[in-house]
Amino acid sequence: MYQYVGLIVLFPLIGLLINGLLGRKIKNETIVGAIGSGAVGLSFLLTAAIFIDMLGMPADGRSQVVTLFTWIAAGDFTVSAAYQIDQLSVLMTLVVTGVGFLIHIYSIGYMHGDRGFWRFFTYLNLFIFAMLNLVLADNYLLMFLGWEGVGLCSYLLIGFWYDKKFPGVGITWTGDAGNKAFWVNRIGDFAFMIGMFLIFREFGTLTFNEVMGQADGRTVGEGTIFWITLLLFIGATGKSAQIPLFIWLPDAMAGPTPVSALIHAATMVTAGVYMIARNAALYALAPDTMMIVAIVGAVTAIMAASIGLVQNDIKKVLAYSTVSQLGYMFLALGVGAFTAGIFHVMTHAFFKACLFLGSGAVIHAMHEEQDIRYMGGLKRVMPITYWTFLISSFAIAGFPPLAGFFSKDEILWFAWADGSPLLWLLGAGAALMTAFYMFRMVTLTFEGEPRWARDKHPHEAPSSMTIPLIVLAALAVVGGFVGVPAVLGGGNAIHQWLHPVFAQAERIMALPEHHDHATEYLLMAISVAIALTGFWFGRRMFLADPEADKRIAAKTGGLYRLLANKYYVDEVYDATVVRPILKTSDSFLYRVFDVRLIDGFVNGLASTTAWVSSTLRFMQSGVVQNYAALIVLGLVVILGLLIFS
């Protein structure tokens, strides 16, 4: 089956070419939607077949590389278009194509009647194509192709409704939000590229297998490896919206909601996590970077969660929630729990996609209203959306036995055991906030009395939208059972599945085995308690008074404003980076240096020449007598010289 891996990538490419070139002509939404979804569906089926194939193989024979052709070669530098199929990439591919397929189906309903229907599906297929390259690549450069490719799709899809306004710091149009996403990502990509250059200089290759093969011979804590891993991590902070480059993700909500679900929640933003997991052996060699990763992850988790507490835009809440959940994943990677990180990527894809799609259904029903203060009581008119949304909210809040509980709890346990109690505390704090803001949102949106205008008639979404919701909600329920930890009597299937991928890293890190079951049970209990507390407060407070925010704001004043304004990070960047660069470029480099100095010099030279000429011109008086006088004068001088020298 492995040799067909190229087809997995090819199907979305075909889909995008058909829709991109002919979509305008086809016009029929069903056909366009079927082509777009079908392409991804085929990829999913093929991946599933390969996955089943893999199950029948010995654990250490599951990793293979399929080379298609040489992409770039110059001198001793060669990079191929080659795909690596192993336990990790297959898992990611399943998630990407599976969740991707559901979201494609959902989009048929959601984008119904949109002028750019075919364009939307073209972009989505392009995204799947790029994302598959990212996860299947066997080398850094092809991964980078996918990496930038998904960034491009993110850009195109954020600005999909290009003539729609979208407010933000330095942002007027949705396209500005797209630009912001692309630029911030490019800053990360800049670091990624330098990292790649360092890898090539250090290892002489850009192929994962060869680099990891050489990693064994390295000593832990080497300087170069530290820089490589740090630079790659900076790349990941861009793509996965971590401090300091997280600012683009909330503004990315300018795009259509399926995009937020697919790209800005389930798949693309987890690329950074995947990339670090792919480089686990390198990171294992750089404990300092691991520490930085863990701290950045934990701080991002709590910081984003705290912002999420006070947002009123349903998608913004979910966006900050995504940033926060991504923080968890990095926290897991940072403490060496790579499996837990990937596990959370998977479960998060299920419940967050479900939440976003649910919010999309709500927004649709409310005629593009996104402010939860003007919703309420929707559970009666859209029960399917309500129930799926609720289940996913329980999942993300970490209620056992839903998916989020197992993955989040595993992360918190490793943060405690292999990291430090402080990291655990940050994570637990974020978990409390998560539960709170999720149920604040659920309550304000679906419970209580309707607060929307009378002329709105919300209704349940069509089945093309509800079916994906139901499937995703089901996955959010059962998805966690692949990772039931041993203390709860589970087999932790995902851990065993991924073990060969991370075996090398674990060997290098040589983390101690944990047998402290008592602590693990205790932490688990605390987690559940936290989730319940958040749920209780979030629900109580806002069920009783939908305008509880105003009371809290009045009470906490400055703190509330700080959170509501997202810690003023956008403003700070704007004032310290964006404006100075623009100002220097415009009023110094261009107006002074280029125009005045360089061109001034050139034109000065020209006008000096002109001035000298026009001065000398007066010698050509046209009066023959003057010429004659000069001739005589010259003659006298020459004769004088001849006579007297």
Place this chain on the structure above:
Amino acid sequence: MIPVHYYLILSAVMFITGVVGVLTRRNAIIIFMCIELMLNSVNLTFVAFSSYLGNEAGQMFVFFVMAVAAAEAAVGLAIVLALFRNKQTVNINEVNILKW
């Protein structure tokens, strides 16, 4: 016999008179006459050297110069005449249409 340098000095005085006239006068006819004066001072030199050196070639040249001067006088005076007809003046300061 009168020494040759007497002739040369006379010739030089005539020549310089001519030069100064050409450079300072504004009347085209006077300038023209000064040029003739310069030519004749050269003729005088030629003749003086010819007799001093016993070489007739110098006197031959004088004939050439006189012939050229005659032709020049014809053309030059014609130009001055044409100029006067057009401009009613022979003052060269007023003939400056070729000047910048």
Place this chain on the structure above:
Amino acid sequence: MIPHVLNFILFIPLIGAAIVLLARRNNDAVRWTGLLFSLVTFIVSLALYFGYDPENPAMQFVEKVSWIPSLNVSYHIGIDGISMLLVVLTTFLTPIVLLSSWKSIQKQVAAYVALMLVLETAMIGVFVSLDTFLFYVFWELILIPMYFIIGIWGGKDRIYATVKFFIFTMVGSLLMLIAIIWLGYYASTLPGGEFTTDITRLFDIAPTIPLHLQSWMFGAFALSFLIKVPAFPLHTWLPDAHVQAPTGGSVILAGVLLKMGTYGLIRFNIQFFPQASLEYASLLSILGVVGIIYGALVSMVQKDVKKLVAYSSVSHMGFILLGLFGVTVQGMQGGIIQMINHGLSTGALFLIVGMIYDRRHTRMIEEFGGLARQIPVFATFFMIVTLSSIGLPGLNGFVGEFLILIGSFQSEVLGSIWYVVFASTGVVFAAVYMLWMYQRVVFGESRNPENAKLVDLSAREIGLLLPIILFIVWIGVYPSTFLSKSEPTVQRVVEKIEQVQRGEALTKTVSQP
């Protein structure tokens, strides 16, 4: 294989120009004749691509006829892997340029087409000359048609721009002439030597010149080429020339003329003076890096789309400079492919700017907005070309930039990673200035009611852009088609410099058959 194919390629456009002038009364006939001749040239030039044998180290398709025997000057032409690609780029772009001027040039059509064809001959001549004297003749010949193209069909300040362009180039090329004569004279001072302008012979003679003399000649050549590239701070003629030039002129200027500078740097500076190249590699690389950042920053604040693209050229050409003087196979290969890339993507950008200018007679960013709704096909092409220009992986720009950066990063000649670290910021800035411009022009809402009258691209215009897009994708996905042709040549060039660096005696360049 066609005999004397290089002669044909060189002179078919010239013959075309003569015929065009004969038929100058009928504008349509003139346009078709010009297009036909340039297309024939392109088709014939494909023979170069398919007939070129990368493994053969000698110059290929050589023609040699004695021209001025007293000076040992001969009509000597031929190509290697580097010049082959540039010749094909030239013949590829010329028909596109002629087709792009179909509607926009309405006065003195015959003169325009004829000048373009003469220009094509001159450009090909520059790339194929194997004689410094011949090279100089073609180099200067380029100025004449270009001078008139800008001066006659240009914008408001065309005279200022064209004179500036002319004088800038002239200043540099005079120094080059001195160096050419000096080189020939140096050859005559060697035992048994004679005055020579033969490039293949100079390949062996020039590197033996003592460093202090080499440096002067290197400087004279370099100044001439750096002006043409144009490298910071000699670039200010470029924005003016581009803004004033008609669309076709801009495309040729960006697409081919700038490449003559970088081509000259490889052919003369690096191949003639390896020792001086090593000595001044850092200096030139610094100019490259400064150009990358400076060009990007300045282009960010431009209000005129064409000027923005012009400054972006300064940035892109900086990459090439960095690639060449890192003296690694990757860097130099990247530099060469980047020359092609820049020709394609910046050429296409100028075409696109021209298309919108033809419709609205303005290029000011603030005049547009919301074009995506009005003219979606235009917006799509514009997007693809923009992405190519900002170096998106999978499109051509990335291949060039990445090879340059990874090459120079490993470079022992530069010996520091900071060149590349700073140069890489150009990748970020490129995204900023291009996409910001794109956002303001194509997205959002129209800021001028005039825009409502815009009509989308015609079949002719789509036909112009499609071949370029094809190559943009092709090079991005499978660059080996082109890289493999130039690789052996580049290997030898780098090899030679490495020998000098190690202090070994130089191996003889294989002389002509």
